[in-house]
Amino acid sequence: MFGLLGLVVRRDLVLAMRRRADVLTTLIFFIMVVSLFPLGVGPEPEMLRKMAPGVVWVAALLSSMLSLGRMFSADYQDGTLEQMLLVPQSLSVLVLGKILAHWMVSGLPLVLMAPVLGLQFDMTAQALGVLVLGLLLGTPILSMIGAVGAALTLGLRGGGVLVSLLVLPLCIPVLIFGSGAVEAAISGMNYASHLALLAAILLLALVFTPWVTAQALRISME
Amino acid sequence: MNWSEFFAMKGYALYVWGSYGMALLVFIVEIALVRHKRKITLQQLRLMRDAGVEE
Protein backbone atom coordinates (compact mmCIF):
# COMPACT_ATOMS: atom_id res chain seq x y z
CA MET A 1 0.00 0.00 0.00
CA PHE A 2 2.74 2.46 0.91
CA GLY A 3 4.57 1.67 -2.29
CA LEU A 4 1.54 2.68 -4.32
CA LEU A 5 1.02 5.73 -2.14
CA GLY A 6 4.60 6.86 -2.61
CA LEU A 7 4.32 6.33 -6.34
CA VAL A 8 1.19 8.47 -6.66
CA VAL A 9 2.55 11.23 -4.42
CA ARG A 10 5.83 11.39 -6.28
CA ARG A 11 4.07 11.50 -9.66
CA ASP A 12 1.74 14.30 -8.63
CA LEU A 13 4.58 16.29 -7.07
CA VAL A 14 6.62 16.03 -10.24
CA LEU A 15 3.65 17.17 -12.30
CA ALA A 16 2.99 20.03 -9.90
CA MET A 17 6.60 21.18 -10.07
CA ARG A 18 6.26 21.51 -13.81
CA ARG A 19 3.51 24.02 -13.21
CA ARG A 20 5.19 25.93 -10.42
CA ALA A 21 3.07 29.01 -11.09
CA ASP A 22 0.01 27.25 -9.68
CA VAL A 23 1.78 26.65 -6.38
CA LEU A 24 2.88 30.24 -6.13
CA THR A 25 -0.51 31.75 -6.99
CA THR A 26 -2.12 29.99 -4.02
CA LEU A 27 0.57 31.34 -1.72
CA ILE A 28 0.35 34.85 -3.14
CA PHE A 29 -3.43 34.79 -2.76
CA PHE A 30 -2.99 33.80 0.89
CA ILE A 31 -0.60 36.65 1.55
CA MET A 32 -2.79 39.16 -0.26
CA VAL A 33 -6.01 38.22 1.53
CA VAL A 34 -4.34 38.45 4.93
CA SER A 35 -2.93 41.86 3.98
CA LEU A 36 -6.31 43.09 2.77
CA PHE A 37 -7.90 42.92 6.19
CA PRO A 38 -5.79 45.61 7.90
CA LEU A 39 -6.32 47.75 4.82
CA GLY A 40 -10.02 47.28 5.17
CA VAL A 41 -10.42 47.74 8.93
CA GLY A 42 -7.61 50.10 9.84
CA PRO A 43 -4.15 49.64 11.39
CA GLU A 44 -5.12 49.83 15.06
CA PRO A 45 -2.85 47.23 16.71
CA GLU A 46 -5.29 46.13 19.41
CA MET A 47 -8.02 45.33 16.93
CA LEU A 48 -5.62 43.60 14.55
CA ARG A 49 -4.30 41.43 17.34
CA LYS A 50 -7.86 40.33 18.10
CA MET A 51 -8.68 39.69 14.45
CA ALA A 52 -5.45 37.95 13.57
CA PRO A 53 -6.30 34.29 14.24
CA GLY A 54 -9.61 34.51 12.39
CA VAL A 55 -8.13 36.42 9.48
CA VAL A 56 -5.25 34.03 8.91
CA TRP A 57 -7.51 31.01 9.19
CA VAL A 58 -10.18 32.37 6.83
CA ALA A 59 -7.47 33.27 4.34
CA ALA A 60 -6.01 29.75 4.60
CA LEU A 61 -9.50 28.33 4.04
CA LEU A 62 -10.11 30.44 0.94
CA SER A 63 -6.66 29.73 -0.49
CA SER A 64 -7.20 26.00 -0.07
CA MET A 65 -10.52 26.27 -1.90
CA LEU A 66 -8.82 28.02 -4.81
CA SER A 67 -6.53 25.18 -5.67
CA LEU A 68 -9.08 22.36 -5.38
CA GLY A 69 -10.03 22.35 -9.03
CA ARG A 70 -6.53 21.20 -9.88
CA MET A 71 -6.71 18.02 -7.86
CA PHE A 72 -8.40 15.83 -10.43
CA SER A 73 -8.97 18.00 -13.49
CA ALA A 74 -5.67 17.36 -15.25
CA ASP A 75 -5.96 13.59 -14.88
CA TYR A 76 -9.62 13.76 -15.83
CA GLN A 77 -8.89 15.61 -19.03
CA ASP A 78 -6.08 13.41 -20.29
CA GLY A 79 -7.79 10.14 -19.42
CA THR A 80 -5.48 9.09 -16.61
CA LEU A 81 -8.33 9.20 -14.11
CA GLU A 82 -10.31 6.73 -16.17
CA GLN A 83 -7.35 4.37 -16.04
CA MET A 84 -7.06 4.84 -12.30
CA LEU A 85 -10.65 3.69 -11.88
CA LEU A 86 -9.83 0.46 -13.68
CA VAL A 87 -6.70 -0.62 -11.82
CA PRO A 88 -6.96 -3.59 -9.44
CA GLN A 89 -5.37 -1.60 -6.62
CA SER A 90 -7.51 0.26 -4.14
CA LEU A 91 -8.84 3.53 -5.53
CA SER A 92 -8.96 4.90 -2.00
CA VAL A 93 -5.18 4.57 -1.70
CA LEU A 94 -4.66 6.30 -5.03
CA VAL A 95 -6.96 9.09 -3.95
CA LEU A 96 -5.17 9.44 -0.63
CA GLY A 97 -1.92 9.80 -2.54
CA LYS A 98 -3.37 12.55 -4.69
CA ILE A 99 -4.77 14.35 -1.66
CA LEU A 100 -1.41 14.11 0.10
CA ALA A 101 0.41 15.52 -2.91
CA HIS A 102 -2.16 18.29 -3.23
CA TRP A 103 -1.72 19.22 0.41
CA MET A 104 2.06 19.28 0.10
CA VAL A 105 1.75 21.69 -2.79
CA SER A 106 -1.16 23.85 -1.61
CA GLY A 107 -1.52 23.44 2.15
CA LEU A 108 2.01 23.04 3.47
CA PRO A 109 3.25 26.36 1.98
CA LEU A 110 0.45 28.11 3.86
CA VAL A 111 1.57 26.50 7.12
CA LEU A 112 5.13 27.67 6.49
CA MET A 113 4.08 31.19 5.48
CA ALA A 114 1.68 31.68 8.39
CA PRO A 115 4.24 32.76 11.03
CA VAL A 116 5.43 35.58 8.80
CA LEU A 117 1.88 36.78 8.33
CA GLY A 118 1.13 36.37 12.02
CA LEU A 119 3.93 38.80 12.75
CA GLN A 120 2.10 41.39 10.64
CA PHE A 121 -0.57 41.23 13.31
CA ASP A 122 1.87 41.36 16.19
CA MET A 123 1.21 37.86 17.45
CA THR A 124 3.31 36.43 20.28
CA ALA A 125 5.67 33.52 19.73
CA GLN A 126 3.37 31.13 21.57
CA ALA A 127 0.36 32.22 19.54
CA LEU A 128 2.36 31.75 16.34
CA GLY A 129 3.30 28.26 17.46
CA VAL A 130 -0.32 27.33 18.08
CA LEU A 131 -1.27 28.90 14.74
CA VAL A 132 1.26 26.79 12.86
CA LEU A 133 0.33 23.62 14.71
CA GLY A 134 -3.35 24.24 14.10
CA LEU A 135 -2.79 24.87 10.41
CA LEU A 136 -0.61 21.78 10.21
CA LEU A 137 -3.54 19.74 11.52
CA GLY A 138 -6.22 21.70 9.73
CA THR A 139 -4.94 22.18 6.17
CA PRO A 140 -4.85 18.42 5.46
CA ILE A 141 -8.50 18.27 6.62
CA LEU A 142 -9.33 21.08 4.21
CA SER A 143 -7.61 19.21 1.40
CA MET A 144 -9.51 16.05 2.25
CA ILE A 145 -12.95 17.64 2.48
CA GLY A 146 -12.07 19.60 -0.63
CA ALA A 147 -11.21 16.38 -2.45
CA VAL A 148 -14.79 15.17 -2.01
CA GLY A 149 -16.07 18.42 -3.48
CA ALA A 150 -13.57 18.33 -6.32
CA ALA A 151 -14.54 14.74 -7.16
CA LEU A 152 -18.26 15.54 -7.18
CA THR A 153 -17.82 18.54 -9.48
CA LEU A 154 -15.46 16.93 -12.02
CA GLY A 155 -15.76 18.55 -15.41
CA LEU A 156 -18.65 20.79 -14.46
CA ARG A 157 -18.94 24.36 -15.63
CA GLY A 158 -19.08 26.91 -12.80
CA GLY A 159 -16.16 24.91 -11.38
CA GLY A 160 -14.28 26.75 -8.69
CA VAL A 161 -17.13 28.68 -7.16
CA LEU A 162 -19.39 25.63 -6.99
CA VAL A 163 -16.76 23.57 -5.19
CA SER A 164 -16.25 26.34 -2.66
CA LEU A 165 -20.01 26.62 -2.09
CA LEU A 166 -20.19 22.90 -1.39
CA VAL A 167 -17.07 22.59 0.72
CA LEU A 168 -16.94 25.75 2.84
CA PRO A 169 -19.86 24.90 5.16
CA LEU A 170 -18.26 21.54 5.89
CA CYS A 171 -14.96 23.24 6.79
CA ILE A 172 -16.47 25.52 9.39
CA PRO A 173 -15.63 23.30 12.41
CA VAL A 174 -11.97 23.31 11.34
CA LEU A 175 -12.07 27.10 11.17
CA ILE A 176 -13.72 27.40 14.58
CA PHE A 177 -11.32 25.09 16.41
CA GLY A 178 -8.24 26.31 14.58
CA SER A 179 -8.75 30.00 15.22
CA GLY A 180 -10.21 29.21 18.64
CA ALA A 181 -6.94 27.52 19.61
CA VAL A 182 -4.92 30.60 18.69
CA GLU A 183 -7.31 32.90 20.51
CA ALA A 184 -7.04 30.71 23.60
CA ALA A 185 -3.26 30.86 23.37
CA ILE A 186 -3.36 34.65 23.08
CA SER A 187 -5.57 35.05 26.15
CA GLY A 188 -3.47 32.58 28.10
CA MET A 189 -6.12 29.88 28.29
CA ASN A 190 -5.93 26.20 27.52
CA TYR A 191 -5.63 25.57 23.80
CA ALA A 192 -4.90 21.86 23.97
CA SER A 193 -8.56 20.84 23.72
CA HIS A 194 -9.03 22.82 20.50
CA LEU A 195 -5.99 21.17 18.96
CA ALA A 196 -7.10 17.76 20.23
CA LEU A 197 -10.46 18.24 18.49
CA LEU A 198 -8.66 19.20 15.30
CA ALA A 199 -6.56 16.07 15.57
CA ALA A 200 -9.71 14.02 16.08
CA ILE A 201 -11.33 15.53 12.99
CA LEU A 202 -8.10 14.86 11.07
CA LEU A 203 -8.20 11.18 12.01
CA LEU A 204 -11.89 10.95 11.10
CA ALA A 205 -11.22 12.58 7.76
CA LEU A 206 -8.24 10.31 7.12
CA VAL A 207 -10.40 7.24 7.67
CA PHE A 208 -13.43 8.30 5.65
CA THR A 209 -12.57 10.83 2.98
CA PRO A 210 -10.41 8.68 0.65
CA TRP A 211 -13.21 6.15 0.34
CA VAL A 212 -15.95 8.80 -0.02
CA THR A 213 -13.87 10.61 -2.62
CA ALA A 214 -13.36 7.35 -4.52
CA GLN A 215 -17.14 6.85 -4.57
CA ALA A 216 -17.62 10.41 -5.73
CA LEU A 217 -15.12 9.83 -8.55
CA ARG A 218 -17.00 6.73 -9.65
CA ILE A 219 -20.27 8.67 -9.65
CA SER A 220 -18.74 11.45 -11.71
CA MET A 221 -17.08 9.16 -14.20
CA GLU A 222 -19.92 6.83 -15.05
CA MET B 1 -61.64 42.70 21.16
CA ASN B 2 -59.67 45.83 20.45
CA TRP B 3 -58.29 45.21 16.96
CA SER B 4 -55.97 48.19 16.78
CA GLU B 5 -54.40 47.10 20.07
CA PHE B 6 -54.11 43.57 18.73
CA PHE B 7 -52.32 44.66 15.57
CA ALA B 8 -49.98 46.90 17.53
CA MET B 9 -48.69 43.88 19.47
CA LYS B 10 -47.55 46.18 22.28
CA GLY B 11 -45.14 47.94 19.95
CA TYR B 12 -43.68 44.79 18.45
CA ALA B 13 -45.94 44.88 15.40
CA LEU B 14 -43.09 45.27 12.91
CA TYR B 15 -41.30 42.20 14.19
CA VAL B 16 -44.28 39.92 14.71
CA TRP B 17 -46.13 40.77 11.50
CA GLY B 18 -42.85 41.04 9.64
CA SER B 19 -42.12 37.42 10.52
CA TYR B 20 -45.55 36.06 9.71
CA GLY B 21 -45.83 38.23 6.63
CA MET B 22 -42.58 36.89 5.22
CA ALA B 23 -43.64 33.31 5.99
CA LEU B 24 -46.92 33.88 4.17
CA LEU B 25 -45.09 35.47 1.25
CA VAL B 26 -42.70 32.52 1.04
CA PHE B 27 -45.60 30.06 1.04
CA ILE B 28 -47.46 31.97 -1.67
CA VAL B 29 -44.34 32.25 -3.83
CA GLU B 30 -43.50 28.57 -3.38
CA ILE B 31 -47.01 27.43 -4.30
CA ALA B 32 -46.98 29.72 -7.33
CA LEU B 33 -43.60 28.42 -8.48
CA VAL B 34 -44.60 24.77 -8.10
CA ARG B 35 -47.83 25.30 -10.02
CA HIS B 36 -45.96 27.24 -12.70
CA LYS B 37 -43.44 24.42 -13.03
CA ARG B 38 -46.25 21.93 -13.55
CA LYS B 39 -47.84 24.14 -16.18
CA ILE B 40 -44.56 24.51 -18.07
CA THR B 41 -43.81 20.79 -17.85
CA LEU B 42 -47.23 19.88 -19.26
CA GLN B 43 -46.80 22.44 -22.03
CA GLN B 44 -43.48 20.95 -23.01
CA LEU B 45 -44.91 17.45 -22.98
CA ARG B 46 -47.68 18.53 -25.34
CA LEU B 47 -45.14 20.21 -27.63
CA MET B 48 -43.08 17.04 -27.65
CA ARG B 49 -46.09 14.90 -28.45
CA ASP B 50 -47.23 17.25 -31.22
CA ALA B 51 -43.75 17.28 -32.72
CA GLY B 52 -43.80 13.48 -32.71
CA VAL B 53 -47.27 13.26 -34.28
CA GLU B 54 -46.36 15.57 -37.15
CA GLU B 55 -43.72 13.20 -38.47
Added chain:
Amino acid sequence: MLAINWFKYSAPTTFYGLAGRLVPWFAGASVILFVAGLYIGFFVAPTDAVQSEAYRIMFIHVPASILSMFIYLVMAGYAALGLIFNTRLSSMMATALAPTGALFTFIALWSGALWGKPMWGAWWVWDARLTSELILLFLYLGFISLHASIDDPRRADRAAALLAIVGSVNVPIIYFSVKWWNTLHQGATIKFSGTSMHVAMQQALFTMLLACWAYAVAMALLRVRSIILERERTTQWVQDLPEVRS
Protein backbone atom coordinates in the same frame (compact mmCIF):
# COMPACT_ATOMS: atom_id res chain seq x y z
CA MET C 1 -50.38 -4.82 8.30
CA LEU C 2 -52.52 -3.21 5.62
CA ALA C 3 -52.84 -5.21 2.47
CA ILE C 4 -51.09 -2.60 0.40
CA ASN C 5 -48.26 -3.59 -1.83
CA TRP C 6 -45.85 -0.83 -0.82
CA PHE C 7 -43.47 -1.66 -3.60
CA LYS C 8 -46.20 -0.91 -6.09
CA TYR C 9 -45.86 2.75 -5.13
CA SER C 10 -42.10 2.86 -5.44
CA ALA C 11 -42.48 3.04 -9.19
CA PRO C 12 -42.93 6.53 -10.58
CA THR C 13 -45.91 5.38 -12.63
CA THR C 14 -48.08 4.46 -9.68
CA PHE C 15 -46.67 7.03 -7.27
CA TYR C 16 -47.66 9.85 -9.62
CA GLY C 17 -51.32 9.00 -9.18
CA LEU C 18 -51.05 8.42 -5.44
CA ALA C 19 -49.27 11.73 -4.93
CA GLY C 20 -51.93 13.53 -6.90
CA ARG C 21 -54.67 12.10 -4.71
CA LEU C 22 -52.81 12.87 -1.47
CA VAL C 23 -51.97 16.51 -2.15
CA PRO C 24 -55.47 17.96 -1.49
CA TRP C 25 -55.67 16.12 1.86
CA PHE C 26 -52.35 17.43 3.10
CA ALA C 27 -53.03 20.90 1.73
CA GLY C 28 -56.44 21.02 3.42
CA ALA C 29 -55.02 19.69 6.67
CA SER C 30 -52.27 22.31 6.69
CA VAL C 31 -54.77 25.16 6.17
CA ILE C 32 -56.92 23.93 9.05
CA LEU C 33 -53.91 23.43 11.29
CA PHE C 34 -52.48 26.86 10.46
CA VAL C 35 -55.78 28.55 11.31
CA ALA C 36 -56.09 26.58 14.55
CA GLY C 37 -52.47 27.14 15.52
CA LEU C 38 -52.54 30.85 14.84
CA TYR C 39 -55.79 31.19 16.76
CA ILE C 40 -54.38 29.47 19.84
CA GLY C 41 -51.09 31.30 19.48
CA PHE C 42 -52.54 34.77 19.19
CA PHE C 43 -55.84 34.65 21.07
CA VAL C 44 -55.50 31.96 23.71
CA ALA C 45 -51.86 32.09 24.72
CA PRO C 46 -51.15 34.87 27.23
CA THR C 47 -48.56 37.63 27.02
CA ASP C 48 -45.12 36.55 28.15
CA ALA C 49 -43.76 38.22 31.27
CA VAL C 50 -40.29 38.81 29.85
CA GLN C 51 -40.76 39.05 26.11
CA SER C 52 -44.22 40.66 25.93
CA GLU C 53 -45.93 40.11 22.59
CA ALA C 54 -42.72 39.59 20.61
CA TYR C 55 -42.48 35.98 21.75
CA ARG C 56 -45.38 35.10 19.44
CA ILE C 57 -42.83 34.99 16.63
CA MET C 58 -41.88 31.66 18.17
CA PHE C 59 -44.98 30.04 16.69
CA ILE C 60 -43.57 30.35 13.19
CA HIS C 61 -39.84 30.48 14.00
CA VAL C 62 -39.59 27.24 15.98
CA PRO C 63 -41.72 25.06 13.66
CA ALA C 64 -39.84 26.44 10.65
CA SER C 65 -36.44 25.64 12.13
CA ILE C 66 -37.52 22.18 13.34
CA LEU C 67 -38.89 21.42 9.91
CA SER C 68 -35.79 22.75 8.16
CA MET C 69 -33.69 20.20 10.03
CA PHE C 70 -36.24 17.40 9.72
CA ILE C 71 -36.61 17.90 5.98
CA TYR C 72 -32.83 17.84 5.53
CA LEU C 73 -32.64 14.47 7.23
CA VAL C 74 -35.57 13.06 5.22
CA MET C 75 -34.04 14.45 2.04
CA ALA C 76 -30.68 12.87 2.84
CA GLY C 77 -32.48 9.63 3.70
CA TYR C 78 -34.28 9.50 0.34
CA ALA C 79 -31.05 10.45 -1.41
CA ALA C 80 -29.20 7.64 0.35
CA LEU C 81 -31.95 5.15 -0.62
CA GLY C 82 -31.65 6.29 -4.21
CA LEU C 83 -27.89 5.91 -4.12
CA ILE C 84 -27.83 2.50 -2.45
CA PHE C 85 -30.83 0.81 -4.09
CA ASN C 86 -30.73 2.73 -7.35
CA THR C 87 -34.42 3.64 -7.05
CA ARG C 88 -35.25 6.62 -9.26
CA LEU C 89 -38.24 7.74 -7.23
CA SER C 90 -36.22 8.08 -4.00
CA SER C 91 -33.84 10.50 -5.70
CA MET C 92 -36.76 12.42 -7.17
CA MET C 93 -38.27 12.81 -3.69
CA ALA C 94 -34.98 14.16 -2.38
CA THR C 95 -34.86 16.72 -5.18
CA ALA C 96 -38.49 17.62 -4.51
CA LEU C 97 -37.90 18.20 -0.79
CA ALA C 98 -34.82 20.40 -1.09
CA PRO C 99 -36.43 23.74 -2.08
CA THR C 100 -39.11 23.42 0.60
CA GLY C 101 -36.46 22.70 3.22
CA ALA C 102 -34.36 25.64 2.09
CA LEU C 103 -37.36 27.96 2.24
CA PHE C 104 -38.22 26.85 5.78
CA THR C 105 -34.60 27.53 6.73
CA PHE C 106 -34.97 31.01 5.29
CA ILE C 107 -38.20 31.60 7.22
CA ALA C 108 -36.44 30.43 10.40
CA LEU C 109 -33.55 32.82 9.78
CA TRP C 110 -35.78 35.78 8.89
CA SER C 111 -38.08 35.32 11.87
CA GLY C 112 -35.05 34.67 14.06
CA ALA C 113 -33.53 37.98 13.05
CA LEU C 114 -36.81 39.80 13.64
CA TRP C 115 -37.05 38.18 17.05
CA GLY C 116 -33.50 39.06 17.91
CA LYS C 117 -33.76 42.74 17.08
CA PRO C 118 -36.26 43.74 19.81
CA MET C 119 -34.82 41.23 22.28
CA TRP C 120 -31.09 41.82 21.94
CA GLY C 121 -30.92 45.00 19.91
CA ALA C 122 -29.27 43.53 16.82
CA TRP C 123 -30.63 42.04 13.62
CA TRP C 124 -28.20 39.17 13.97
CA VAL C 125 -26.84 37.92 17.26
CA TRP C 126 -24.77 34.90 16.21
CA ASP C 127 -26.77 32.69 18.53
CA ALA C 128 -25.51 29.11 18.20
CA ARG C 129 -28.78 27.80 16.82
CA LEU C 130 -29.30 30.64 14.35
CA THR C 131 -25.74 30.32 13.10
CA SER C 132 -26.18 26.57 12.62
CA GLU C 133 -29.41 27.37 10.78
CA LEU C 134 -27.45 29.65 8.44
CA ILE C 135 -24.96 26.89 7.74
CA LEU C 136 -27.87 24.53 7.09
CA LEU C 137 -29.12 26.97 4.45
CA PHE C 138 -25.70 26.79 2.79
CA LEU C 139 -25.90 22.99 2.83
CA TYR C 140 -29.33 23.10 1.15
CA LEU C 141 -28.12 25.60 -1.45
CA GLY C 142 -25.07 23.41 -2.12
CA PHE C 143 -27.31 20.38 -2.71
CA ILE C 144 -29.62 22.30 -5.03
CA SER C 145 -26.72 23.94 -6.92
CA LEU C 146 -24.85 20.69 -7.41
CA HIS C 147 -27.94 18.90 -8.69
CA ALA C 148 -28.73 21.79 -11.02
CA SER C 149 -25.17 21.94 -12.38
CA ILE C 150 -25.09 18.36 -13.65
CA ASP C 151 -26.92 17.65 -16.87
CA ASP C 152 -27.11 13.87 -16.66
CA PRO C 153 -29.99 13.15 -14.25
CA ARG C 154 -28.50 9.95 -12.83
CA ARG C 155 -25.13 11.53 -12.15
CA ALA C 156 -26.89 14.55 -10.68
CA ASP C 157 -29.00 12.39 -8.36
CA ARG C 158 -26.06 10.34 -7.15
CA ALA C 159 -23.60 13.21 -6.73
CA ALA C 160 -26.14 15.28 -4.82
CA ALA C 161 -27.02 12.23 -2.72
CA LEU C 162 -23.38 11.77 -1.71
CA LEU C 163 -23.20 15.45 -0.80
CA ALA C 164 -26.39 15.19 1.27
CA ILE C 165 -25.03 12.18 3.16
CA VAL C 166 -21.71 13.89 3.85
CA GLY C 167 -23.68 16.95 4.95
CA SER C 168 -25.86 14.98 7.36
CA VAL C 169 -22.85 13.37 8.98
CA ASN C 170 -21.30 16.80 9.35
CA VAL C 171 -24.36 18.50 10.84
CA PRO C 172 -23.75 17.26 14.41
CA ILE C 173 -20.07 18.22 14.17
CA ILE C 174 -20.97 21.65 12.81
CA TYR C 175 -23.62 22.19 15.49
CA PHE C 176 -21.25 21.15 18.26
CA SER C 177 -18.46 23.39 17.00
CA VAL C 178 -20.80 26.38 16.62
CA LYS C 179 -22.15 25.85 20.15
CA TRP C 180 -18.58 25.77 21.44
CA TRP C 181 -17.75 28.91 19.49
CA ASN C 182 -20.85 30.63 20.77
CA THR C 183 -20.23 29.94 24.48
CA LEU C 184 -16.64 31.06 23.99
CA HIS C 185 -17.83 34.39 22.69
CA GLN C 186 -20.68 34.73 25.21
CA GLY C 187 -23.46 34.81 22.68
CA ALA C 188 -27.15 35.10 23.43
CA THR C 189 -29.59 32.24 23.70
CA ILE C 190 -33.30 32.53 23.19
CA LYS C 191 -34.91 31.82 26.54
CA PHE C 192 -38.27 32.29 28.21
CA SER C 193 -39.40 33.91 31.43
CA GLY C 194 -39.96 30.64 33.26
CA THR C 195 -38.62 27.14 32.99
CA SER C 196 -41.88 25.83 31.54
CA MET C 197 -44.15 27.18 28.88
CA HIS C 198 -47.79 27.96 29.35
CA VAL C 199 -50.00 25.11 28.10
CA ALA C 200 -51.58 27.19 25.37
CA MET C 201 -48.14 28.12 24.08
CA GLN C 202 -47.19 24.46 23.85
CA GLN C 203 -50.46 23.66 22.08
CA ALA C 204 -49.99 26.46 19.58
CA LEU C 205 -46.40 25.42 18.95
CA PHE C 206 -47.36 21.81 18.33
CA THR C 207 -50.29 22.71 16.08
CA MET C 208 -48.13 25.05 14.01
CA LEU C 209 -45.47 22.34 13.76
CA LEU C 210 -48.03 19.91 12.35
CA ALA C 211 -49.33 22.62 10.02
CA CYS C 212 -45.86 23.26 8.59
CA TRP C 213 -45.24 19.53 8.26
CA ALA C 214 -48.50 18.98 6.34
CA TYR C 215 -47.64 21.94 4.11
CA ALA C 216 -44.17 20.52 3.43
CA VAL C 217 -45.59 17.12 2.49
CA ALA C 218 -48.11 18.73 0.14
CA MET C 219 -45.40 20.82 -1.53
CA ALA C 220 -43.02 17.90 -1.90
CA LEU C 221 -45.72 15.66 -3.42
CA LEU C 222 -46.79 18.43 -5.78
CA ARG C 223 -43.23 19.11 -6.86
CA VAL C 224 -42.33 15.46 -7.34
CA ARG C 225 -45.22 15.08 -9.77
CA SER C 226 -43.63 17.64 -12.10
CA ILE C 227 -40.26 15.99 -11.67
CA ILE C 228 -41.73 12.59 -12.54
CA LEU C 229 -43.38 14.02 -15.64
CA GLU C 230 -40.12 15.57 -16.77
CA ARG C 231 -37.97 12.52 -16.16
CA GLU C 232 -40.42 10.02 -17.60
CA ARG C 233 -41.44 12.20 -20.53
CA THR C 234 -40.45 9.63 -23.15
CA THR C 235 -42.55 6.86 -21.67
CA GLN C 236 -45.94 5.79 -22.97
CA TRP C 237 -47.77 6.11 -19.66
CA VAL C 238 -46.89 9.80 -19.46
CA GLN C 239 -48.04 10.37 -23.04
CA ASP C 240 -51.31 8.65 -22.16
CA LEU C 241 -52.06 10.86 -19.16
CA PRO C 242 -55.27 12.88 -19.50
CA GLU C 243 -53.56 16.16 -18.59
CA VAL C 244 -51.05 15.64 -21.43
CA ARG C 245 -53.58 14.53 -24.02
CA SER C 246 -55.94 17.46 -23.49
